[in-house]
Amino acid sequence: MRTSLVPAALGAALVLATAACGSSGDDRAVQALDPRTTAAVEQYEGFVSEQADQLLERTTTFVTAVKAREVEAAKAAYPLARGPWERIEPVAESFGDLDPRIDGREDVVEDGQEFTGFHRLEKDLWVDGLQPDSAAVADRLLADVVEIVARAKAVELAPDQLAGGAKGLLDEVATGKITGEEDRYSHTDLYDFDENVKGSKAVVDALRPVLQERDPQLLTEVDARFAALDAELEKHRTDKGFALYTSLSKDEVKELSVALDALSEPIARVSGVVAAK
Amino acid sequence: MSRLDAGLSRRHLIGVGAGAAAAGLVAGAGGAYAAGLGHDDAIASAAVAAGSDQVVPFRGAHQAGIITPAQDRMHFVALDVxxxxxxELRELLMAWTGAAERMVAGAEAxxxxxxxxxxxxxxxxxxxxFDLDASNLTITIGYGPALFDGRFGLAGRKPSPLRELPGFVGDDLDPARSGGDLCIQACANxxxxxxxxxxxxxxxxxxxxxxxxxxxGFGRTSATTRTQTTPRNLFGFKDGTANIRAEDTEALDRHVWVQPADVTGSAAWLAGGSYLVARRIRMHVEVWDRSTLQEQQDVIGRDKGEGAPLGQQSELDPVDFDAKGADGRPAIPMDAHVRLAHESRLGGIRILRRGYNFTDGSDGLGHLDAGLFFVAFMRDPHEQFVPMQRALAARDALSEYIEHTGSGLFACPPGLDDGDDWGRQLFG
Structure with a gap:
């Protein structure tokens, strides 16, 4: 997340809400009648559920390492735990109160609100060293994740929310990851970058039959540009995962940005195709 | 001013626009934007309705935005493919043609x-x-030397003068502000x-x-027609008094438009076009402002009030390099900008200047990051800009106050005929 926590979270919720309101009852009826869109929603909800399980599993590993004060193990677990979160970020963010607690950043925590969650522990691990309350922060993170996992698994989505999510994930990359803001202490931004892109691709995969039927040219373009962006990301893969953001040159960051823009434009057209009768 | 009594804004052109291109889909490069090119009666009639002083014709023998009366504002962009x-490049150029023609007419993209x-x-x-009129918008496209390096099968179509400019004394060029495979110059009021x-x-x-x-660029620094007054640059001086004007058709053919004989064979696509040289010239305005009026006038070679050549009375008086001041020394110092840049000192070389003042905020040291975005059009950059800049860079008294921080060279194709587009024009 980029701007102030609460408004941004509300904004994300609002996006989902307006997307839902944006469809008239008639649209809904038509969408409901198209078995392909119904299937797409089911497939994607299954994906969200699967990622939620992984989020819980990996966060547990991370939290356990923090509480055992195993710094190296915790550092290794940190970007991996965030993976499933990043894949379903728009869904996770739609629960306005939980997002700032789990994924809030220090500079955007509002007055009176504690700096907790992933990024607080990131700062402890990479900058300040583990603090007396690190274990408590870790416990709270796990409790919050348990709650968000339950909510995410029960979420019911509309087809237009899927398309909005595919775009939203790329927006996250453009405003938070490509700038190196998200993981400013660990510099593991490329992990999050990769997971956001995978999350966006999961939406397109769910919508594939719909797009294939309604706008195959757009689907071809989207697939080609996902592949091009993946190829750019691959350049920075290491045996452990991804290179640190800070090791990238300005030109390398620009190459990623160019490939991201190239994908984001056609992805922005998906919602119009999904909404079309 | 013109906005109030203007004809129609984009908002009112919606109906026209809907009919202008056959398909309404945003289909990306090469898609619907390209539809309905050329014989677009709807766009033409919209242009007429909007008032002729607001719409600059998009098509013609030469591209607009070169001898078009210089508008007040500019947004210039250099791009890499x-x-x-x-x-894909060809389709984009086709899509750009459609969108540019629409926007120039005051319609939506x-x-x-x-x-x-x-x-x-x-x-x-x-x-x-949406609510604004055409505002004399011109969109001018140009192609850099690197575009013809073989990536796109264009190596054989490269005009020979389209080769990188040499370095000049005192240059401090930032690669991030220089070069580019192509450029778009958008000017409007x-x-x-x-x-x-x-x-x-x-x-x-x-x-x-x-x-x-x-x-x-926020203020024009050149007059490109005889009816335009000469504006002032950020040094406070009238600039470009001796510019080539749109009415000087003979001078344009001689100094600005690429002639058919210049580009034979596969480079013939450029006949009727022109080369654009862009230089981002940072002006150390704070230092300049501390100079006495006499120093400033001696550096430029003109008086600050009227813009008259030193030793003369009014702006358009001919420059007399032999005139002596009261002290017996040349009225126009030997290193004055006017003397070194004058065609009589450069074997008759002239260029069409079309630059803009710019201010990009401040430099972090408490100074304005300001200057002149020099844009000039010419028939051959290596026969015109290069010798001119060599002469200036080495000796010009002005060099003490300026620094070239960005540079670009582009070949701007001729204007488009009805039904033609930039993609076909470039690729053939």
């Missing part, structure tokens, strides 16, 4: 672009010019109209091109 597929696509699509036009044009063209290009650098 990021695709490896020549067809695509039919119904702002709100006509309905609530579920990202609008095809970004919308900030309303800055928002110019920015809107560039923004929408750039948007059409994502995946095919990427912005390398861009520059906003």
């Amino acid at each position: 990021v695709t490896k597929d020549p067809r 695509a039919p119904g672009g702002v709100i006509g696509g309905g609530p579920h699509k990202a609008p095809a036009d970004t919308g900030e010019a 309303d800055p928002q109209v110019a920015v809107h044009a560039v923004r929408n063209l750039v948007r059409l290009g994502f995946g095919t091109v990427s912005v390398r650098w861009s520059q906003l």
